[in-house]
Amino acid sequence: MHMANENDAGESPLTQRIDFQTDPSRYRHWRVAYDGAVATLFMDVDEDGGLFDGYQLKLNSYDLGVDIELADVVQRMRFEHPEVGAVVLRSGKDRVFCAGANIRMLGVATHAHKVNFCKFTNETRNAFEAAGADSGQHYMCAVKGACAGGGYELALACDHIILTDDGASSVALPEVPLLAVLPGTGGLTRVTDKRKVRRDLADVFCSIEEGVRGKRAQEWRLVDEVVPNSKFEEMVAVRAREFAAKAKTPADAKGISLTPLQRAFGEDGSVRYSLVEVQIDRPKGVATITISGPEGEAPASVADLHAEGASSWILRLARELDDAILHLRLNELEVGVLVFKSQGDAAKVLAHEAFMHANAGDDWLAREIELYWKRVLKRIDLTSRSLVGLIENGSCFAGVLAEILFACDRTYMMSGEFEGDNRAPAAITLSDANFGPYPMSNDLTRLRTRFLGEPGKVEEAARAMGKALQATEAVKLGLVTFVFDDVDWEDEVRIFLEERASFSPDAMTGMEANLRFPGPETMETRIFGRLTAWQNWIFQRPNAVGESGALKRYGTGARGEFDRRRV
């Protein structure tokens, strides 16, 4: 059990804290063999290593615990093994590649757990693709044995799929016929939009339990190549070398170590990291996340950055923030509102960020930290809680930290003198960070998305770069929602947070999912906006989750019974 705190082990699943931190010494389900620029990632799930009791992870099926390890592998690959250009994903079992998400687990999990599980697994699959596209660290999948459901979705997230032609190995998306749910971890979307399978063939493929084998899998575009079993290993090695040759990082690059995070959990729900503090007001359903700006100066050189490694302010903050968001998502379901605050020296934030950005082209570590921020900010965008930015005196929302504000549903800013408050006046400072390196899932910057209707505002904002923009200017530039002075600030913020907490959490989730991502769509926005929404709907339907539903009945020998009415 991957419990953060062994004291929790005796508690019921719902009160066990799910911990997103792990490290290779604790892996139970994955192992990695490193060979220069090629890493081979073996999925070898420990049947008895489920995150919760009540199911066994047979046939390389996975639960959130397995995926937490996978996310750790993917993250460490970027930072600890920059020399790797090709990651070959394969099974550590004999006859099965991966049977997908564990169905017993899905059958007993709450709706919220299912939805959050799918979101997290989706984010990790996206991280496969981002590793290839952004860092030249390409995932490829060597499929031997049955590769079904979430197993095939793992393959789909890779840049290349090789299937052995041994008469038995197959790829399949059997969710619909078997379980009456969708292949929701990107499956349907990647079939249509990444692999561009003809829609009628996709319909057939998604309707057959046994999947597709051999040449047909290639003809239908489900895999990139089908190789005779006798040549399989050879071809996998060839392709791995080809991908490795496309690595962006020098072969002698030396990784840094992602050392354990410093954190302490309080009984009141608070979490204290070195730079992030989470305070939870449970009755109000509000978590306040306060970010500390850097104390020290920016690294003086790339060598210094590498020497600082995981302790550097800008990487440490990203890791802590990422962990805090995941913790709140899975462990604090009644917290409907996340309030972001910051305190610190904006000039120092800008200096740290400028150093990173200036070196992101030439230094792999600077690049990886910037790319990690891109992923963390996307994780915030995709968090289905109301996101609120409070720009108070003494805050340091500059550059990359200002991006957090633009990820928020609303922002409130202090304006004018506050009695007895001698901190620096509330300000936002824009930098290059707000105009390119951190696109949202829709591939636009947050400011570009914000000003879809008034594109000139983006240029106007760009002209204000580097300036500490106080309330009047920030409003004029359209960067904040509301500003309040000393007289009104406290009441207005309180009233808003109370109002927000009074709304239906579901309506908030649906509204935010629609309002946050206007403009162009990408495979990512489709996965999270369309596929996920349909899956969430199905995850509520009696035909799947009712007592006679297919998901509940799976494994009992009885098929699901369906209300045949279409909606």
Added chain:
Amino acid sequence: MHMANENDAGESPLTQRIDFQTDPSRYRHWRVAYDGAVATLFMDVDEDGGLFDGYQLKLNSYDLGVDIELADVVQRMRFEHPEVGAVVLRSGKDRVFCAGANIRMLGVATHAHKVNFCKFTNETRNAFEAAGADSGQHYMCAVKGACAGGGYELALACDHIILTDDGASSVALPEVPLLAVLPGTGGLTRVTDKRKVRRDLADVFCSIEEGVRGKRAQEWRLVDEVVPNSKFEEMVAVRAREFAAKAKTPADAKGISLTPLQRAFGEDGSVRYSLVEVQIDRPKGVATITISGPEGEAPASVADLHAEGASSWILRLARELDDAILHLRLNELEVGVLVFKSQGDAAKVLAHEAFMHANAGDDWLAREIELYWKRVLKRIDLTSRSLVGLIENGSCFAGVLAEILFACDRTYMMSGEFEGDNRAPAAITLSDANFGPYPMSNDLTRLRTRFLGEPGKVEEAARAMGKALQATEAVKLGLVTFVFDDVDWEDEVRIFLEERASFSPDAMTGMEANLRFPGPETMETRIFGRLTAWQNWIFQRPNAVGESGALKRYGTGARGEFDRRRV
């Protein structure tokens, strides 16, 4: 009560057949004043004219019956009043523009009715926009009084919104705070993607029950202009004249009459139109829709086409097919599969269609018929039933009728000799119709969508235009899913239909919604793919529809009680 058959009036709502045919003599909720190129459309809902018992349509709120009339208005405007260039939508009531969908109706309606109601209303809103974009018949909205929820969504679907500044009139989307559901008739999507409202302002706007008035409504981009009450009528007239001046159709164009459809309903669920026959196998959950090709020749001249009017084969077929689809959607919920067949002379189909297409540039009626086919085909795409094309001997799937096949989830084609069958061998014939005039909601043709992964296939298909493509060629070109010969045909088709009927209807709906629309997204695909899916999810959630949910409780004085857990 808009019941098709007054004999049904005594039956419970669930067994009443909803009829999509109406005409101005029967309108209870709308009236139109025609003045040359300007039509004024008054919404003046009869409180007691609800489609079902149990609610009153207060405050210009609407139900499906009101929207069926509206769809009829919009359709007749295109065909019967081509001289109209500007349609001014306004309220026939004093103090209210429109309060949106009737909440009591939503509170008592089944999930399936709610979902289908929303889909139909969405299609009609889209038809407003299509009228402006495709035919220069622009809808503009003159808002006086409260314009809330579905009322504002009506306004959003117009090409221009004028709001009076009388200190009381407002626009609002109060669904979230009031009902814990989404503005699901395009509201959220049009706010972000059509009007491009800044996302934080959209968040505020969608959270306040009372909406936004006056100048702020314009500043936030919620309306196009705010006009002092004293100048309101004058400005509405000015804008109407401006839009009317953009009409594409000559002022002296004389409309045709959309005469009543010929249809007969059988007790077994069958519907017989003049060119469309619907047979229903209830135990199997399959409806077979058989289309008849033209008996007569194509019109010899544009004058002939106008003289034929609604009796022309190509318009009559579109109307009958449209009605049949809507009938099946709302009245035959247990029919999960629609099978399309055709019988007739493909050459004649091509001649009728070629005449229409050749004249669509110069003749308004030919253009309108072609544009109507675009809408009918989209309606098929968006029908959440499994769509199957059976290409049998004697069929006439040519050009526009072949588009129906490309709208299907799968197609099966007869191959080779069939004993005792002396009809012409099964064939598909492509024409210009398959390469441009009928884009899907994603703005691509169905063939372009089909071959996203192999764009060369579109050109290959284009080279085969005009040729009767039998099974071998059709398969080679990728135009059909499966072909079967005399030995296998019957069994294969039967087995497939039985299998399809055995799947969860919900899983089918979700799967088809994801597989049918790959490639680019448009406002339409976002409304039907993303917004709708979230709304469907919320329409299942106890926070909205449970006994203590906000939708159920509305009007009782008690607020909804929410499970505060986010998912």
